[in-house]
Amino acid sequence: MAFDDVQGLVRFGHGHLSRSVFHLLWIVDVEAARAWLQQAPVTSAAAGGERPAQVLQLAFSAAGLCALGIDREIVSDFSAEFNAGMAGDSNRSRRLGDIGANDPGRWRWGGAGASAPHVLLLLYADDSRIEDWQSELFDAAFEQAFERRIALPGELGAGREHFGFVDGISQPEIDWQGDRSVDSHRRSTYSNRLAPGEILLGYPNEYGLYTRRPLLDPARCPAAAVLPEATEQPQLKDLGRNGSYLVLRQLSQDVPAFWQFLDRVAQGDETRREQLAQAMVGRKRDGEPLLEARGLNAFDYDDDPAGQRCPLGAHVRRANPRTGDFPPHSSGILKRLLRTLGFGSQSGRDDLVAATRFHRLLRRGRIYGGALGVAEALATEAGGVASEEERGLLFVCLGASISRQFEFVQNAWLDSAKFAGLRDESDPLLGHRQPMPGGLATDHFSIPRAGRPADRVEGLPQFVQVRGGEYFFLPGLRALRFIAGGGQ
Amino acid sequence: MTPQSTLMIAAPVSSGRENALGALLATLNRRPGEADPDNPLVPFGQFGQLHMARFTLLYARTNDDIRAHGVRPRPWPPTLVFIADVDGDTDRFLAELCLRAGDGLRQIFSHCRDFDAGYDDLLPWMRRRNRRPAASYVNWRGRSVQQVREEEALACFVRRHLAATQGESDDARAVHGRLREAVLEEVAELRLRLSPAAPTPAGWWLGNLVHLLAIPLAGLLLLPLLLLLAPLYLWRLRQLERSDPENTRPPEPQHLQALLAVEDFDVTNHFNVFGQVKPGLLRLLTIKAGLLLLDYTSRHIYRRGYLTRIRTIHFAHWVLLDGNARVYFASNYDGSAESYMDDFINKVAWGLNLVFSNGIGYPRTRFLLKGGAEHEGNYKATLRRNQLPSESWYKAYPGLTAVDLARNHQIRAVLEEARPGEQVLRDWVGLL
Numbered sequence: 001m002a003f004d005d006v007q008g009l010v011r012f013g014h015g016h017l018s019r020s021v022f023h024l025l026w027i028v029d030v031e032a033a034r035a036w037l038q039q040a041p042v043t044s045a046a047a048g049g050e051r052p053a054q055v056l057q058l059a060f061s062a063a064g065l066c067a068l069g070i071d072r073e074i075v076s077d078f079s080a081e082f083n084a085g086m087a088g089d090s091n092r093s094r095r096l097g098d099i100g101a102n103d104p105g106r107w108r109w110g111g112a113g114a115s116a117p118h119v120l121l122l123l124y125a126d127d128s129r130i131e132d133w134q135s136e137l138f139d140a141a142f143e144q145a146f147e148r149r150i151a152l153p154g155e156l157g158a159g160r161e162h163f164g165f166v167d168g169i170s171q172p173e174i175d176w177q178g179d180r181s182v183d184s185h186r187r188s189t190y191s192n193r194l195a196p197g198e199i200l201l202g203y204p205n206e207y208g209l210y211t212r213r214p215l216l217d218p219a220r221c222p223a224a225a226v227l228p229e230a231t232e233q234p235q236l237k238d239l240g241r242n243g244s245y246l247v248l249r250q251l252s253q254d255v256p257a258f259w260q261f262l263d264r265v266a267q268g269d270e271t272r273r274e275q276l277a278q279a280m281v282g283r284k285r286d287g288e289p290l291l292e293a294r295g296l297n298a299f300d301y302d303d304d305p306a307g308q309r310c311p312l313g314a315h316v317r318r319a320n321p322r323t324g325d326f327p328p329h330s331s332g333i334l335k336r337l338l339r340t341l342g343f344g345s346q347s348g349r350d351d352l353v354a355a356t357r358f359h360r361l362l363r364r365g366r367i368y369g370g371a372l373g374v375a376e377a378l379a380t381e382a383g384g385v386a387s388e389e390e391r392g393l394l395f396v397c398l399g400a401s402i403s404r405q406f407e408f409v410q411n412a413w414l415d416s417a418k419f420a421g422l423r424d425e426s427d428p429l430l431g432h433r434q435p436m437p438g439g440l441a442t443d444h445f446s447i448p449r450a451g452r453p454a455d456r457v458e459g460l461p462q463f464v465q466v467r468g469g470e471y472f473f474l475p476g477l478r479a480l481r482f483i484a485g486g487g488q
Numbered sequence: 489m490t491p492q493s494t495l496m497i498a499a500p501v502s503s504g505r506e507n508a509l510g511a512l513l514a515t516l517n518r519r520p521g522e523a524d525p526d527n528p529l530v531p532f533g534q535f536g537q538l539h540m541a542r543f544t545l546l547y548a549r550t551n552d553d554i555r556a557h558g559v560r561p562r563p564w565p566p567t568l569v570f571i572a573d574v575d576g577d578t579d580r581f582l583a584e585l586c587l588r589a590g591d592g593l594r595q596i597f598s599h600c601r602d603f604d605a606g607y608d609d610l611l612p613w614m615r616r617r618n619r620r621p622a623a624s625y626v627n628w629r630g631r632s633v634q635q636v637r638e639e640e641a642l643a644c645f646v647r648r649h650l651a652a653t654q655g656e657s658d659d660a661r662a663v664h665g666r667l668r669e670a671v672l673e674e675v676a677e678l679r680l681r682l683s684p685a686a687p688t689p690a691g692w693w694l695g696n697l698v699h700l701l702a703i704p705l706a707g708l709l710l711l712p713l714l715l716l717l718a719p720l721y722l723w724r725l726r727q728l729e730r731s732d733p734e735n736t737r738p739p740e741p742q743h744l745q746a747l748l749a750v751e752d753f754d755v756t757n758h759f760n761v762f763g764q765v766k767p768g769l770l771r772l773l774t775i776k777a778g779l780l781l782l783d784y785t786s787r788h789i790y791r792r793g794y795l796t797r798i799r800t801i802h803f804a805h806w807v808l809l810d811g812n813a814r815v816y817f818a819s820n821y822d823g824s825a826e827s828y829m830d831d832f833i834n835k836v837a838w839g840l841n842l843v844f845s846n847g848i849g850y851p852r853t854r855f856l857l858k859g860g861a862e863h864e865g866n867y868k869a870t871l872r873r874n875q876l877p878s879e880s881w882y883k884a885y886p887g888l889t890a891v892d893l894a895r896n897h898q899i900r901a902v903l904e905e906a907r908p909g910e911q912v913l914r915d916w917v918g919l920l
Contacts, residue, residue: 080744091748095824207833207864212738306918325834340838342796348898348915351797352891354830403826404864411752412827418755421891437519437754438887451913452658453650453920 001176001196003045005228005242005476009057009122010199010398011045013168013364015156017055017124020366021134022248022394024109024117024150024470027067030486032145033119034068037484044477054133055124058480059246059472061085064118069486074221074239077214078473081402082245086469087112096407097415097426100434102466108250109150109468119146120248120472150468152250154366154394161367162253162391163277163429163463164374166287169296170320172360174199182208188331189324190300190356199362201400202231202241206357211400213240223488226481242476244398247406249469250368251430252392258463259377265457276457279447280428282314290314302328305347307448312420315429318413321420325355352421359408361397368394392464402471417442430464489630489688491696492539494805495572495581497617498546499600500565506545509568509599513543513879521750521758523882529592532882535584537575539633540803540820542881543596544569544760548814549743550874551764553848556733559767564810568600571818573803575632578618586611621805622776623783625819627890629791630685631897636885638681639896642671645680646899646920660917668903682900696787703784724770725856732766735849736865739872750877752824755889756802758881759828761817763847763874765808772812774856775846779806782843793894797835800828802883802890806843815847822889829868837861849873895919 003011014020027033043055060068062083065075076083087093087104090112098104104111125133138148161167172194180193182204197205201213215236216224227237259273266272278284291309293299300322304310310317327350330339338344345351369391372380399405413419414427417436425444426432433443447455475483501509518524523541525533532541548564555561574581585593590610597603603613649670656666674680707714739747751757765775786795795801804819821828832840841860845853849870851863861867885893902908902916 076741080738080741083741089745089748091745091751095752205864207862209864212865308918340796342790342794342798345794351794351799351835354827355834358830358834404830408824408826408830411824412830416755416823418822418889418891421895423892423895436887438885440887448918451660451917453663453917456651458651 002228002242003047005478006045006200007057007243007474007477008043008045008052008055009246009364009474010244010362011047011174012051014055014124016051016126017053018126018156019130020122020124020154021130022152022154023121023123023148024152025119025121025146025148026115027064027118027145028147029145030067030069032141034484034486036142036145037068037480040480040484042477042480053125054129055122056137057122057124057474059120059122059474060483061116061118061120061470061472063116065473065483067118068483069488070483071221071487074214074216074487077212078240079212079245079402081407082471082473085116086110086247086249086471088116092407095411095415097410097430097432098466098469100432101462102432104466107466107468110470111468117150117470120246120470152368152394154368157367157371160285161393162255162369162372163258163281165277165281165283165285167367167393168363168365169283169287170316171297172198172362174362178204182206188326188336189302189328190322192297194357194360198357198360198400198405199244199398200241201243202228202238205400211240213238215239221487223482223485226478226485228476228478239475239479239482241479243479244362244400244474245402246472246474247395247397247399247402247469248472249395250392250467251395252369252390252465252467254461254463254465255372255391256377256380257461259374261461261463263378279311279314280445282310282316300324305349306450307420308450311445311447313422313425313428313445315414315427318419318427319409320360321353321356321413323353323356325357327351349421353419354408354412359405359413361399361405361409364396364398366394366396368392390467392467398474422446425460428460431460431462433460433462490575490632490686491629491689491692492573492575492626492803493578494621494624494803495570495574495578495614496619496621496805496807497570497614498567498619498807498809499597499603499617500567501545501599502601503565505599506547506566509596510545510879512596512599513545516543516880519753521878521881522753523880525882529595530585530589532884534588535574535581537581537633538882538884539573539575539636540758540881540883541570541572542758542760542818542878544571544818544876544878546760546762546809546816546876548762548764549876550849553735554764554767556735557767557848562810562813564814565601567809568597569816569818571805573626573820575634582611582614582618585614619807621807622779623786623806625782625786625795625801625804626791627795627802628793628893628897629787630688631893632686633884634683635685635897636888636893638683639893639900640885640888642680642682642900642903643896645671645674646903650920660913663917663920664903664908664913668906671903682904699784700788703780721770722855725774728766728768728770729845729853729855732852733849734852734866735870735873736851737873738869739875744872746877747825747872747875750881754883754886756820756822756883756886757825757828758878759817759819759821759825760876760878761871761874762814762876763844763849764814765812766846766848771846775808775815775843776812778843778846779808782806782839793890795836796839798831799891800831800889815843817844820883822891829871833861833864833867847874 159166173192175193182195195206197203210232215230218224224237228241230236230238262273262276287296417426424441426442428445443460445457516523516527546567551561800822802820807816838857841853845860851860851866853860
């Protein structure tokens with residue numbers, strides 16, 4: 001694994017650095033931008049020695065790559081969704097649930113009609129260094145090259161998101177050495193290990209295949225000589241190798257609305273309120289799963305098919321349903337064969353949710369805005385979404401396929417009112433609550449109980465609102481050199 | 489039981505009139521690609537037996553792909569297809585169509601080459617143009633539109649009743665008793681209807697029985713011959729599988745855009761794929777045999793909510809057109825196209841390969857069943873390249889998935905039992 005050609009963010013969340021600022025840049029002087037990018041001190045994923053005290057990572061939108069002079073034909077070999085952008089198309093917005101209050105027309109940045117940011121600059125440092133780190137980078141040469149329109153400061157927040165729950169537990173473990181077979185004959189149950197090609201371009205993914213990306217002929221494009229070669233076609237150079245797509249979404253959280261709604265449903269009973277919040281999240285506040293587990297991240301839902309321990313619609317179960325390639329308990333050749341043909345279903349809930357391993361996200365988000373405890377939230381006026389007091393999550397995820405990973409999870413799992421055979425509820429935290437065509441509601445939440453009808457909560461308000469977002473490409477370091485050269 | 493049947497009318501469009509026809513069909517819609525049930529041309533909502541319907545214009549977008557096999561492409565005129573999935577036989581539906589939508593249909597079909605606009609000719613013209621798909625899948629044989637609506641109304645009533653009686657005993661048996669009583673009262677007051685299943689038409693029942701037995705019998709008779717030919721078949725198949733050209737091009741962005749523009753409005757989507765069959769007798773025989781197997785198993789095995797492991801398809805049809813040179817696949821499925829393709833690749837790649845690997849440009853297979861759709865990226869690109877948007881699509885029960893319909897039916901079935909078993913009750917109460 002050539003970690004020195006991979007940006008550090010892929011391997012580390014830079015969790016030792018408490019502060020971050022994500023800058024959205026527009027190129028104003030192409031030559032100056034190239035010159036600055038050539039010498040940008042980007043941190044690689046190579047370990048060894050001390051962890052860096054300051055980190056710079058760089059990612060580019062499709063518009064940014066074109067602005068730097070990369071041939072449009074080369075850029076179009078990246079995925080269609082990267083080229084289209086997150087808000088570039090109302091059809092995509094409909095699929096992502098970016099409707100109603102989430103409509104890109106209302107975004108703070110990156111929205112419909114606005115020009116897409118060219119470059120995403122991710123800076124990390126600790127409290128004392130973050131200001132100096134920025135002023136060090138933003139010298140005269142930088143200011144000549146780029147316009148900084150949006151700065152998104154973030155922090156770790158002791159690992160908790162603003163509703164008060166430990167976040168980021170369920171991360172895939174990248175199988176850097178390729179120890180694990182991706183053949184479904186050898187792995188039918190859920191595993192947390194993930195083929196490197198699911199995150200990085202240029203490596204085999206969970207299908208044992210290479211994801212499509214720009215491969216360049218050095219005879220036709222001499223500048224491509226700096227790039228690593230494509231493993232499956234060694235005569236070509238690989239612009240994608242060691243790079244990853246980066247999805248950035250700014251999600252504001254209405255913490256007062258969340259706790260006040262739960263308090264109302266619980267009729268002021270604190271224990272009940274807490275239970276409801278846990279059921280909606282699918283974990284306790286400290287991250288402990290709602291069903292017995294060997295560890296915070298070492299479990300699946302095979303023995304809880306009806307969601308009686310962890311609700312089917314709980315946020316963490318939607319985002320990572322931990323399903324295998326086959327329904328639970330189908331080991332052995334005969335059973336497998338029967339299942340393949342569609343026989344022998346035991347629970348009536350088999351095959352409702354896709355195999356999880358093809359839809360994993362490597363999350364690298366940070367929170368923004370001041371913390372608000374439950375007591376304060378209950379005493380504050382709700383609806384402070386757009387106010388000065390805005391707080392939320394700078395959601396970041398990495399992956400080799402935006403459509404199969406981020407967009408699939410967002411559409412088929414989080415936003416879908418029919419996830420796992422449910423009827424009229426979307427993600428209890430993220431849902432936009434807009435009714436479906438035909439008038440069916442999506443603002444319910446059900447907590448299944450053994451031998452009794454499910455507990456239902458109706459009329460969930462929208463707690464989370466999308467404020468901006470874009471798709472970027474986080475290149476490998478050699479690819480970054482090629483990009484900084486404008487591909488020439 | 490009321491068996492379902494399919495009307496499929498295909499007619500070539502008069503040269504140069506396809507754009508006018510596209511514009512006319514767009515006037516049926518309330519959202520891109522989705523028909524208004526009350527549109528004046530074809531008021532789909534008035535047909536109580538109609539599940540799904542669509543108008544699609546079949547363009548041979550990928551006609552030139554056959555050049556990869558060294559064959560000159562045949563011309564294909566843009567062809568209008570009208571598909572309707574109905575309860576009961578198509579004859580009655582056709583007659584009703586002429587009655588309620590005669591003028592609208594005449595206006596639509598007058599864009600077709602051989603439609604003589606004489607007033608009385610519509611019915612025989614449609615009959616003549618009706619063709620039986622080579623294979624059809626119905627999610628739940630015998631479930632009528634009326635039953636879907638009655639059971640959805642029941643499920644909504646159950647929800648309301650449970651919410652109104654919160655605080656009373658929520659033990660499964662108590663809930664069952666209480667709901668049963670309330671539902672019986674609603675039915676008596678004519679506020680709910682739970683019609684018993686209609687008797688199965690004797691002719692259909694007999695035909696189905698003959699079909700059930702005749703196909704395996706014919707297979708059995710042919711078995712010695714098939715076994716004898718198997719080595720030769722496999723040898724030739726492998727030869728072709730190694731040499732057949734693959735097409736790995738991604739779909740053009742504008743084409744993909746046209747497909748996306750009509751997707752994901754309802755929870756159910758509509759899918760059209762139109763491609764060419766690879767040249768040669770072996771491919772033709774293979775696709776015919778594959779479709780026969782598909783049709784047989786759909787008719788006799790997969791008729792209760794599952795097509796192997798797939799639970800999201802309402803209706804699907806496979807048709808061979810242009811003297812078996814082309815195949816058209818039309819389906820209605822729940823969820824996004826991305827999750828539909830995911831289902832295909834991860835659950836039934838083998839089943840798709842069996843049929844679609846005989847289509848031009850398909851990813852390389854091994855022994856007909858392996859590989860193929862397992863090449864995720866190339867497979868998705870092939871599907872999207874050959875996919876076409878529907879001009880206008882109708883579904884009788886917006887917002888409801890096939891799983892919703894199955895659950896509603898199960899809620900009803902157990903409510904109709906006076907004393908269900910303990911385990912049945914426990915599972916049932918979880919569905920409410």
